[in-house]
Amino acid sequence: xxxxxxxxxxxxxxxxxxxxxxxxxxxxxxxxxxxxxxxxxxxxxxxxxxxxxxxxxxxxxxxxxxxxxxxxxxxxxxxxxxxxxxxxxxxxxxxxxxxxxxxxxxxxxxxxxxxxxxxxxxxxxxxxxxxxxxxxxxxxxxxxxxxxxxxxxxxxxxxxxxxxxxxxxxxxxxxxxxxxxxxxxxxxxxxxxxxxxxxxxxxxxxxxxxxxxxxxxx
Numbered sequence: 001x002x003x004x005x006x007x008x009x010x011x012x013x014x015x016x017x018x019x020x021x022x023x024x025x026x027x028x029x030x031x032x033x034x035x036x037x038x039x040x041x042x043x044x045x046x047x048x049x050x051x052x053x054x055x056x057x058x059x060x061x062x063x064x065x066x067x068x069x070x071x072x073x074x075x076x077x078x079x080x081x082x083x084x085x086x087x088x089x090x091x092x093x094x095x096x097x098x099x100x101x102x103x104x105x106x107x108x109x110x111x112x113x114x115x116x117x118x119x120x121x122x123x124x125x126x127x128x129x130x131x132x133x134x135x136x137x138x139x140x141x142x143x144x145x146x147x148x149x150x151x152x153x154x155x156x157x158x159x160x161x162x163x164x165x166x167x168x169x170x171x172x173x174x175x176x177x178x179x180x181x182x183x184x185x186x187x188x189x190x191x192x193x194x195x196x197x198x199x200x201x202x203x204x205x206x207x208x209x210x211x212x213x214x215x216x217x218x
Contacts, residue, residue, distance in 0.1 A: 007125075008033065008059060008068040009042040009211065012052055012164045016072045017044040019203040020211065030055045036215050041065075045164075048140050049095075052164035053171060060175050067119070067178040069128070070168045071206060073199055074136065075189035078150050080159035082134075082185050084198040087206055089124070089131035090181040092117045093165035094156040096137035106148055113156045116169035119178040127213045128180055134159040136183070138166035144190045152189075161189045182210055 172179035184202035
């Protein structure tokens, strides 16, 4: 039976995990989540739409969580106006690479974006509800092609790009579990020089501004 007081923090990658929880091993956290408090647990779930879906389904399938929160980094898409280090709440996610390439041009299978929505922010923890809401695009493959990045921004009306949000929203909806997504802008989408990314500082802000208040509350 589901514990109606327990929240899951789902972190996609070991890189993100090591900044958020530097003293906690990430291995086997899907099987045995890290306990932050009696009502808050965290797990390093998996990278990409499929990898994340596998771990996330395993965790939520136990029906022990009242809600789930995806926490990680994202790239700011063209025209977003977002700055490095900004923390945003992602309210909708589109699947961004279902389609085909022809002579260097990407065409989606559907004429309309294939999107999933998060639970209304009015039900989110206060530290998340107060964030600015954006629209995201979930992709399995990043790109440095400016033409593709601009297409993703315009066609999907997205401000941020990451790899797991659509899976999180679709699975949580299917299981009837409220879900939210928080992303720290670590880089501008298309910039493959990771030496200039703002991963550590961005995620440290997430820990201080989003996660710590939840731990203190619980």
